[in-house]
Amino acid sequence: MKKIYFIANDDSSRSQIAKGFAQKDLPSDWEVHSAGIEKGSVNPRAVAVMAENGIDIYQTDTAFIDINYYKNCDIIVTLCGEAQDNLPDVKTRATIINWDIPNPVRCERNDAERILMMRLISQKIATKVQKLANKLVKTAI
Incomplete structure (x- = not known):
């Protein structure tokens, strides 16, 4: 089974x-995990926006980076510079891809703007995941 890891600040x-999105877009022979360089809790606006896309992340737990999974991944995607700069200092066989996605939590002003920002960020991520999934299927990593 192939493995992909999405890493951000606090998952x-x-x-x-x-x-x-990756669990939806990648073939079933891909194991998909996410983690943070710190552990947070799933943002309720992320849950709401993903539900609008027909994807349930409500029951998802957040996690720190699992070193064993990290070492054995095929693809690691960092979603921000902080995650990229703080990856574990261990060897991995993975191809590392860096996406600079703004933190929707830091772009907050009022409730309407918060949910709008989360929607914009989720669509940006959806587009990137879909392009990556298409590439991975074509190249059969």
Whole structure:
């Protein structure tokens, strides 16, 4: 089974969203996980926006980076510079891909803007995941 890891700051929004879309878009022979360099809790706005997309991340737990999974991944996708800069200092066989996705939590002003930002970020992530999934299927990593 092939493995992909989505890593962000605290596994509360971006990495959870990416994992949700990847589980939908990648073939069943891909194992998909997400993690954070810190552990947070799933953002309720991320849950709501993913539900709008027909993807349930409500029951998802957040996680720290699992070193064994990290070492044995085929693909690691960091969703922000902080995650990229703080990856574990261990050898991995993975191809590392860096996406600079703004943190929707840091873009908050009022409730309407918060949910709008989460929608915009989720669509940006959805597009990137779909392109990556198409590439992985074509190249059969």
